Amino acid sequence: MPAIVIMVLGLGAFYLGWRFYSKFLAEKVYKLDPDFVTPAYEFEDGTDFVPTNKHVLWGHHFTSVAGAAPIIGPAIAVFWGWLPALLWVVLGTIFFAGMHDFGTLWISNRHKARSMGLLSADVVSRRTRSLFMIVIFLLLLMVNGVFAIVIARLFVKFPGSVLPIWIEIPVAITVGYIIYRRKGKLLWPSIGALLTLYFFIWVGDKVPLALPKMLGGIPDVGWWVIILFAYTFIASRLPVWLLLQPRDFINSHELFVALGLLYIGILISNPHIAAPAFNHNAAAGGAPPLLPLLFITIACGAISGWHGLVSSGTTAKQLDNETHARAVGYLGAVGEGLLALGAILAVTAGLAATQSEWLGSVYTSWKAASGGAAGNFVNGLAHLITPLGIPHHLGAVFAAVVVVSFAGTTMDTGVRLQRYIVSEVGQIYNIKALRSPTLATLIAVGACLALVFGAHSPGGGVATGALVIWPLFGTTNQLLAALSMVVVVVYLRKLKRKTWPVLVPMVFLSIVTVWAMLANLGRWLFGDSPNYVLGVLGVIVLGATAWMILEAATAFAKGGAPVTEETSE
Amino acid sequence: MTDLFERMYRGWRSFNRWYDGMFFAPYRSAVARERRDREELFLLMCFSDLLGIPNPVSYYTLELLPTMLGRFHEWHKRQGIERSPLEGFR
Numbered sequence: 001m002p003a004i005v006i007m008v009l010g011l012g013a014f015y016l017g018w019r020f021y022s023k024f025l026a027e028k029v030y031k032l033d034p035d036f037v038t039p040a041y042e043f044e045d046g047t048d049f050v051p052t053n054k055h056v057l058w059g060h061h062f063t064s065v066a067g068a069a070p071i072i073g074p075a076i077a078v079f080w081g082w083l084p085a086l087l088w089v090v091l092g093t094i095f096f097a098g099m100h101d102f103g104t105l106w107i108s109n110r111h112k113a114r115s116m117g118l119l120s121a122d123v124v125s126r127r128t129r130s131l132f133m134i135v136i137f138l139l140l141l142m143v144n145g146v147f148a149i150v151i152a153r154l155f156v157k158f159p160g161s162v163l164p165i166w167i168e169i170p171v172a173i174t175v176g177y178i179i180y181r182r183k184g185k186l187l188w189p190s191i192g193a194l195l196t197l198y199f200f201i202w203v204g205d206k207v208p209l210a211l212p213k214m215l216g217g218i219p220d221v222g223w224w225v226i227i228l229f230a231y232t233f234i235a236s237r238l239p240v241w242l243l244l245q246p247r248d249f250i251n252s253h254e255l256f257v258a259l260g261l262l263y264i265g266i267l268i269s270n271p272h273i274a275a276p277a278f279n280h281n282a283a284a285g286g287a288p289p290l291l292p293l294l295f296i297t298i299a300c301g302a303i304s305g306w307h308g309l310v311s312s313g314t315t316a317k318q319l320d321n322e323t324h325a326r327a328v329g330y331l332g333a334v335g336e337g338l339l340a341l342g343a344i345l346a347v348t349a350g351l352a353a354t355q356s357e358w359l360g361s362v363y364t365s366w367k368a369a370s371g372g373a374a375g376n377f378v379n380g381l382a383h384l385i386t387p388l389g390i391p392h393h394l395g396a397v398f399a400a401v402v403v404v405s406f407a408g409t410t411m412d413t414g415v416r417l418q419r420y421i422v423s424e425v426g427q428i429y430n431i432k433a434l435r436s437p438t439l440a441t442l443i444a445v446g447a448c449l450a451l452v453f454g455a456h457s458p459g460g461g462v463a464t465g466a467l468v469i470w471p472l473f474g475t476t477n478q479l480l481a482a483l484s485m486v487v488v489v490v491y492l493r494k495l496k497r498k499t500w501p502v503l504v505p506m507v508f509l510s511i512v513t514v515w516a517m518l519a520n521l522g523r524w525l526f527g528d529s530p531n532y533v534l535g536v537l538g539v540i541v542l543g544a545t546a547w548m549i550l551e552a553a554t555a556f557a558k559g560g561a562p563v564t565e566e567t568s569e
Numbered sequence: 570m571t572d573l574f575e576r577m578y579r580g581w582r583s584f585n586r587w588y589d590g591m592f593f594a595p596y597r598s599a600v601a602r603e604r605r606d607r608e609e610l611f612l613l614m615c616f617s618d619l620l621g622i623p624n625p626v627s628y629y630t631l632e633l634l635p636t637m638l639g640r641f642h643e644w645h646k647r648q649g650i651e652r653s654p655l656e657g658f659r
Contacts, residue, residue, distance in 0.1 A: 047597065048597075048598040052590065053586070053587065055587055059587075059590075060591065060595045063591075186588060190588075190592075239600075240603065244596070245595070245596040245599075248595065249591070318594065
């Protein structure tokens with residue numbers, strides 16, 4: 001089948017979802033009120049609460065939620081066939097992610113822009129706040145662990161990407177310096193930074209940098225992980241204006257450029273999908289059952305709990321008008337769906353010409369699909385943009401830089417957030433030492449390193465870490481999304497509104513995610529080659545979730561006592 | 570023709586506003602918080618002598634006091650102290 005057909009169908013479905021379903025949610029479920037005084041106006045302080053232009057806020061929300069995860073998940077899941085992955089990405093974005101991001105933004109807006117953790121304390125019960133914090137900390141731990149290994153493997157597989165990635169750091173610092181210290185204009189330094197980065201992609205392609213295969217008993221991937229966490233330790237302690245903000249901004253340009261090139265490349269080259277619609281030999285290739293694992297393998301790109309954290313607490317504080325929640329929340333999720341759809345097209349149409357070649361030399365086994373997910377996307381994207389005059393080897397470095405940049409910035413943000421949580425625990429329990437930013441950062445980085453080096457598959461070495469952490473990351477992310485939906489459902493019930501548009505996805509997601517978690521726990525704790533690190537983490541996440549669902553069920557049953565709805569009057 | 574140029578200019582300006590917003594909006598609060606932390610450290614250094622903390626550079630910071638007075642009052646209010654904690658600073 002031509003990739004253009006799938007692309008057009010996917011884009012068409014997203015459009016219909018936005019045009020009709022988001023309208024239904026806005027009018028019949030969330031009942032957006034244009035006269036509601038948003039927290040951005042009610043508490044306007046020029047710092048946290050600032051009414052922000054709808055388009056700017058959408059861009060902010062989209063670039064905050066989009067990262068490497070909507071690329072890696074679909075790149076693994078196509079091993080079951082392109083059709084299940086495509087259906088979950090498209091339907092997930094329309095009925096799950098769009099509703100979830102929109103709903104969490106709306107409910108936060110109705111509750112003084114509180115974060116989901118605080119909201120759960122208000123709407124469900126006080127205990128749920130601590131449980132939320134535990135789940136969020138573990139999710140961040142897994143995100144950092146997975147992305148460190150993904151970056152390390154890309155550095156080893158595409159050594160041309162090493163130079164541009166490290167060059168991006170002084171380039172970003174220069175942009176931060178020009179804007180904040182020299183009070184310069186933003187546009188030209190940013191364009192200069194992007195051009196410098198692309199120049200070094202060309203240089204990096206000519207001058208690949210690699211570490212020795214083995215040093216002191218640790219493989220090159222392991223050393224890259226150590227170097228990355230040393231960098232993250234320093235980067236997360238720097239002021240945000242100096243590195244994180246300008247680097248994130250340069251990354252957002254890379255994202256738009258890469259997405260544009262990918263879709264234009266497909267339009268021009270018109271490749272055929274080489275992957276099978278259903279891979280009937282997936283089980284023989286070592287794949288776990290599609291049901292329920294598909295729904296946790298693709299988390300970001302179909303639905304992600306991470307988005308609820310961004311929607312509530314951050315985006316909600318800047319909402320200019322409640323009616324903007326539809327465009328910002330729903331279309332933010334659609335943006336990530338576009339990235340996931342692009343990833344599916346890149347790995348199914350950009351890696352091989354025929355099905356036998358695709359199955360025989362690229363997606364040979366589940367292990368190859370999981371371990372090589374980011375690399376497969378990089379090669380697929382590189383192939384699809386060759387008709388634009390970009391040679392494959394250069395395109396591969398370009399695509400690797402895009403993925404690594406995203407993952408790197410997410411690690412920086414993730415370690416910062418973990419540090420805040422550690423400090424908050426220090427404050428709550430009055431442990432002075434934990435309030436030290438240096439110690440809190442050391443604990444965050446140390447926990448991530450312990451996970452990466454402690455959770456690798458038996459006999460596989462650190463390089464296989466991402467492969468084993470990914471399912472736990474997906475499960476935790478989906479459970480977090482289910483928990484956010486629980487809060488929205490309880491609130492809708494208290495308002496005596498329609499609950500099914502949120503309740504049905506919530507129940508479905510809870511069932512498949514708990515099912516997947518139980519299957520994984522069985523393997524990690526009682527399988528032939530147990531992995532107790534992941535097993536214990538999984539038990540904690542599942543326990544916290546079960547507890548929260550019980551609390552929510554109690555609150556739902558007490559739904560007869562409606563809350564006082566904050567209205568425009 | 571002038572109309573076209575005017576419209577192009579307006580479009581260019583609104584693009585720049587959007588572009589600036591994309592850069593500043595995501596980190597507005599984090600940057601403001603960092604700026605406030607530095608400001609408070611600076612104020613503490615300037616007024617440390619008056620708070621009983623020896624200041625080796627008070628010879629220089631003393632000169633700043635007249636210009637710092639307004640910011641000092643904002644600072645102690647931020648700390649939850651409604652009235653100036655120092656004698657002579659009202």
